[in-house]
Amino acid sequence: MNEPHTVLDKGWVQLEEMMGGDEAVIRGARICYQSTSSSSDADERLIRRLIRSEPKHNTVFEHAVFRFSVKCPIFVARQWLRHRIGTFNERSLRYCIAKREYYVPAERENLDAYQKHMERSFDLYQRLLEAGWRREQARGVLGTSVYTEFIWTVNAWSLMNWLSKRYHKSAQWEHRQYADAILGIFKEAMPITAAAFEEYVLKS
Amino acid sequence: MNEPHTVLDKGWVQLEEMMGGDEAVIRGARICYQSTSSSSDADERLIRRLIRSEPKHNTVFEHAVFRFSVKCPIFVARQWLRHRIGTFNERSLRYCIAKREYYVPAERENLDAYQKHMERSFDLYQRLLEAGWRREQARGVLGTSVYTEFIWTVNAWSLMNWLSKRYHKSAQWEHRQYADAILGIFKEAMPITAAAFEEYVLKS
Amino acid sequence: MNEPHTVLDKGWVQLEEMMGGDEAVIRGARICYQSTSSSSDADERLIRRLIRSEPKHNTVFEHAVFRFSVKCPIFVARQWLRHRIGTFNERSLRYCIAKREYYVPAERENLDAYQKHMERSFDLYQRLLEAGWRREQARGVLGTSVYTEFIWTVNAWSLMNWLSKRYHKSAQWEHRQYADAILGIFKEAMPITAAAFEEYVLKS
Amino acid sequence: MNEPHTVLDKGWVQLEEMMGGDEAVIRGARICYQSTSSSSDADERLIRRLIRSEPKHNTVFEHAVFRFSVKCPIFVARQWLRHRIGTFNERSLRYCIAKREYYVPAERENLDAYQKHMERSFDLYQRLLEAGWRREQARGVLGTSVYTEFIWTVNAWSLMNWLSKRYHKSAQWEHRQYADAILGIFKEAMPITAAAFEEYVLKS
Numbered sequence: 001m002n003e004p005h006t007v008l009d010k011g012w013v014q015l016e017e018m019m020g021g022d023e024a025v026i027r028g029a030r031i032c033y034q035s036t037s038s039s040s041d042a043d044e045r046l047i048r049r050l051i052r053s054e055p056k057h058n059t060v061f062e063h064a065v066f067r068f069s070v071k072c073p074i075f076v077a078r079q080w081l082r083h084r085i086g087t088f089n090e091r092s093l094r095y096c097i098a099k100r101e102y103y104v105p106a107e108r109e110n111l112d113a114y115q116k117h118m119e120r121s122f123d124l125y126q127r128l129l130e131a132g133w134r135r136e137q138a139r140g141v142l143g144t145s146v147y148t149e150f151i152w153t154v155n156a157w158s159l160m161n162w163l164s165k166r167y168h169k170s171a172q173w174e175h176r177q178y179a180d181a182i183l184g185i186f187k188e189a190m191p192i193t194a195a196a197f198e199e200y201v202l203k204s
Numbered sequence: 205m206n207e208p209h210t211v212l213d214k215g216w217v218q219l220e221e222m223m224g225g226d227e228a229v230i231r232g233a234r235i236c237y238q239s240t241s242s243s244s245d246a247d248e249r250l251i252r253r254l255i256r257s258e259p260k261h262n263t264v265f266e267h268a269v270f271r272f273s274v275k276c277p278i279f280v281a282r283q284w285l286r287h288r289i290g291t292f293n294e295r296s297l298r299y300c301i302a303k304r305e306y307y308v309p310a311e312r313e314n315l316d317a318y319q320k321h322m323e324r325s326f327d328l329y330q331r332l333l334e335a336g337w338r339r340e341q342a343r344g345v346l347g348t349s350v351y352t353e354f355i356w357t358v359n360a361w362s363l364m365n366w367l368s369k370r371y372h373k374s375a376q377w378e379h380r381q382y383a384d385a386i387l388g389i390f391k392e393a394m395p396i397t398a399a400a401f402e403e404y405v406l407k408s
Numbered sequence: 409m410n411e412p413h414t415v416l417d418k419g420w421v422q423l424e425e426m427m428g429g430d431e432a433v434i435r436g437a438r439i440c441y442q443s444t445s446s447s448s449d450a451d452e453r454l455i456r457r458l459i460r461s462e463p464k465h466n467t468v469f470e471h472a473v474f475r476f477s478v479k480c481p482i483f484v485a486r487q488w489l490r491h492r493i494g495t496f497n498e499r500s501l502r503y504c505i506a507k508r509e510y511y512v513p514a515e516r517e518n519l520d521a522y523q524k525h526m527e528r529s530f531d532l533y534q535r536l537l538e539a540g541w542r543r544e545q546a547r548g549v550l551g552t553s554v555y556t557e558f559i560w561t562v563n564a565w566s567l568m569n570w571l572s573k574r575y576h577k578s579a580q581w582e583h584r585q586y587a588d589a590i591l592g593i594f595k596e597a598m599p600i601t602a603a604a605f606e607e608y609v610l611k612s
Numbered sequence: 613m614n615e616p617h618t619v620l621d622k623g624w625v626q627l628e629e630m631m632g633g634d635e636a637v638i639r640g641a642r643i644c645y646q647s648t649s650s651s652s653d654a655d656e657r658l659i660r661r662l663i664r665s666e667p668k669h670n671t672v673f674e675h676a677v678f679r680f681s682v683k684c685p686i687f688v689a690r691q692w693l694r695h696r697i698g699t700f701n702e703r704s705l706r707y708c709i710a711k712r713e714y715y716v717p718a719e720r721e722n723l724d725a726y727q728k729h730m731e732r733s734f735d736l737y738q739r740l741l742e743a744g745w746r747r748e749q750a751r752g753v754l755g756t757s758v759y760t761e762f763i764w765t766v767n768a769w770s771l772m773n774w775l776s777k778r779y780h781k782s783a784q785w786e787h788r789q790y791a792d793a794i795l796g797i798f799k800e801a802m803p804i805t806a807a808a809f810e811e812y813v814l815k816s
Contacts, residue, residue: 016231017223017224017228018223019221019222019223019269019271020221020271020357024221024271024357027220027355028291028293028355029293031293031294031295031353031354031355032293032294032295032296032299033296033299033300034295034299034300054572054576055572055573055576055578059291059292059293060293062291062357063271063291063293063355063357065223065269065357067223067224067228067267073752074690074756075705075748075751075752078690078693081690081693081694082693082700084696084697085696087232087263087266087267087359088263088694089232089233089235089236089263089264089267090235090236091235091236091238092236092237093687094784095236095237095238096237096238102752103752105749108743108744108745109743109744109745110736110739110740110743110745113736113739114736114740114753117732117733117736117753118753120729121729121733121755124722124725124726124729127722127725128722128726131720131721131722132720132721133720133721133722136687136784136786137717137786139687139755139756140685140687140714140715140755140756140757141726141729141730141755141757142755142756143733143751143752143753143754143755144686144751144752144754144756145752145753149235150235151231151232151235151267153224153228153266153267153269153359155291155357164462164463165463168462168463170463172706172748174748174749258776258780259776259777259780259782277548278552279501279544279547279548282486282489285486285489285490286489286496288492288493289492292490297483298580306548307548309545312539312540312541313539313540313541314532314535314536314539314541317532317535318532318536318549321528321529321532321549322549324525324528325525325529325549325551328518328521328522328525331518331521332518332522335516335517335518336516336517337516337517337518340483340580340582341513341582343483343551343552344481344483344510344511344551344552344553345522345525345526345529345551345553346551346552347529347547347548347549347550347551348482348547348548348550348552349548349549368666368667369667372666372667374667376502376544378544378545424639425631425632425636426631427629427630427631427677427679428629428679428765432629432679432765435628435763436699436701436763437701439701439702439703439761439762439763440701440702440703440704440707441704441707441708442703442707442708467699467700467701468701470699470765471679471699471701471763471765473631473677473765475631475632475636475675495640495671495674495675495767496671497640497641497643497644497671497672497675498643498644499643499644499646500644500645503644503645503646504645504646557643558643559639559640559643559675561632561636561674561675561677561767563699563765
């Protein structure tokens with residue numbers, strides 16, 4: 001569960017730390033009703049009802065929290081960081097020098113021209129730095145297929161919201177690969193919640 | 205650190221779970237600069253600089269997350285739940301029957317009349333329930349000195365913001381007692397961050 | 409639309425100001441696609457599709473913003489202020505003296521005892537203040553059926569989320585009366601969005 | 613106030629709509645204390661005290677809301693969209709074809725090589741589209757100095773937080789130009805709040 005999972009040609013996601021899990025959902029729900037768990041079966045039924053029922057019971061899922069480490073192309077990161085409920089810290093190209101790593105799609109026309117161009121971007125980037133351009137300005141020549149890295153702390157409710165958007169068939173294919181990897185981790189980390197979410201939300 | 209801490213006459217706070225801590229702040233900060241920790245001294249200096257410097261670096265502190273369990277008077281809870289960055293689940297008086305527990309301030313004029321009145325509130329509450337009033341309506345006779353319980357999941361940045369408001373000398377005395385107890389827990393849980401916060405924010 | 413609407417026996421809601429409306433939703437949606445409105449029919453179809461389709465397009469609805477003024481029992485306000493996306497400012501009983509105004513439900517057993525008790529609460533409150541209790545402490549004897557006032561600034565997406573919870577048949581009856589009044593205002597203020605929301609969300 | 617303000621070589625900011633202003637701050641503050649404005653002088657002193665005093669009174673400033681339209685390089689937008697309290701809708705390069713518009717810094721070594729490279733990026737982008745690459749993938753060759761457009765709805769408190777970070781001397785020069793333009797608009801739109809903010813926050 002905590003190993004890095006490879007995504008695309010050079011990216012990955014990794015679960016660094018978590019708290020709560022399915023137990024925290026139960027904790028949040030039971031305090032409202034001042035009830036106690038009679039059995040793990042009752043707990044499972046409770047979580048499934050909380051996922052399924054309208055209106056939504058978002059808060060109880062917010063007591064479970066994850067921190068992921070991610071490496072992905074900038075164009076994926078740009079969509080990802082739009083999700084406002086959660087915390088990101090990303091490698092800064094104001095302070096760091098960009099690594100020569102960019103996404104190369106699978107076999108497709110003009111792939112050679114694409115790769116040559118990306119290499120030339122890095123050559124120019126290097127040249128501008130040597131000529132005294134500031135890093136924050138020189139980076140402007142690097143395309144958004146360049147890889148970036150960030151960590152993401154997110155609660156289970158916000159994670160499910162992200163999944164419902166990025167695992168969706170309308171999402172960009174490259175982003176879906178990350179959603180797929182994180183869904184796999186989520187299923188190991190919170191098996192009851194994730195199963196109910198898959199059944200009642202993702203598949204509906 | 206994880207034991208219940210008594211607050212006021214019948215209340216308490218308890219740290220139920222946490223993730224991250226000072227290490228998560230370092231993790232968040234180092235990824236931006238792609239730097240590595242040279243020593244624990246360097247880490248401490250980094251955290252102190254992040255707390256002190258303007259503009260604020262809030263995100264790196266959001267990777268540390270706590271879940272507290274709290275019992276306090278409703279009038280304290282009403283202020284507390286105004287803090288929007290974080291998650292609360294509170295015992296519901298729509299679903300649960302209120303317990304006969306209310307806050308009694310220390311020695312002061314008319315304390316007898318106060319206590320008699322609070323007892324009569326619960327007598328009437330009971331009578332209304334027996335007469336078929338719904339719980340959610342009958343609760344209207346219970347004063348806000350009645351105790352409530354909730355759990356609170358909150359990141360370290362939002363916690364410090366809460367402390368800066370509720371530990372402040374302008375805060376309600378009863379609320380300050382909770383801030384004082386939680387500050388004590390925070391100092392055990394994140395010693396470097398909490399020390400810097402006390403020095404540069406609380407005392408300034 | 410901007411008049412006060414009476415709710416319960418002594419409460420009200422009032423729209424004080426708004427910006428955006430249906431036009432702001434269109435503005436938000438069209439910039440994504442760099443498209444222009446061909447007709448008001450096309451705009452209406454676009455909004456209806458945005459409300460209906462999965463995954464949700466919340467951001468475009470956040471450009472429409474409302475400020476309401478509300479007077480309601482504290483037990484209603486306690487639920488209302490749990491909604492975190494938006495801004496509340498409430499009359500403070502730390503600084504103001506409570507007005508002798510409390511909610512009286514419609515005909516029901518023991519109503520006399522209820523009213524007598526509420527009156528006695530205010531008598532005691534007055535006596536405690538005269539004996540030198542601080543306002544913030546004396547308020548502890550006042551039940552949550554006492555009326556409070558607040559203003560609420562909220563965007564249309566968060567408002568619809570609130571409506572989906574508080575207009576729901578599982579919501580407390582007293583709170584639903586407020587949801588009903590605000591739904592009426594919403595339908596005048598954003599006719600296309602509100603109609604689509606009613607059809608695809610509230611009624612489903 | 614509502615005209616477009618040119619920023620950098622091809623960018624701009626424009627205030628599209630607003631609500632509230634200084635009056636809304638007064639409205640929010642006065643409801644807490646149930647006080648009434650005695651004079652515009654008293655109102656001005658109140659706002660100045662709210663900006664200056666600790667702990668911060670953020671909520672009262674959240675009743676003033678702005679919608680801006682912005683055109684800026686992607687590397688500026690990437691920093692800007694990190695600000696989570698507020699709403700963005702950006703032109704999507706999944707759905708729209710990128711315009712051949714990129715930021716050119718003022719006179720500096722290698723500017724010719726820079727411009728030639730950016731032009732070649734667009735040539736290749738065009739070629740990839742013609743070869744059947746999806747827009748969302750072909751955009752990967754375009755550098756982050758390419759211009760993008762978005763609208764931003766933000767309340768005055770969050771706007772001041774953004775200004776305190778992006779108008780700061782440590783901010784990227786290009787981003788500061790946008791902060792400077794928006795500060796100018798803010799001063800026209802909320803003269804009392806903006807003056808107090810400049811005096812007590814920006815200059816301290």
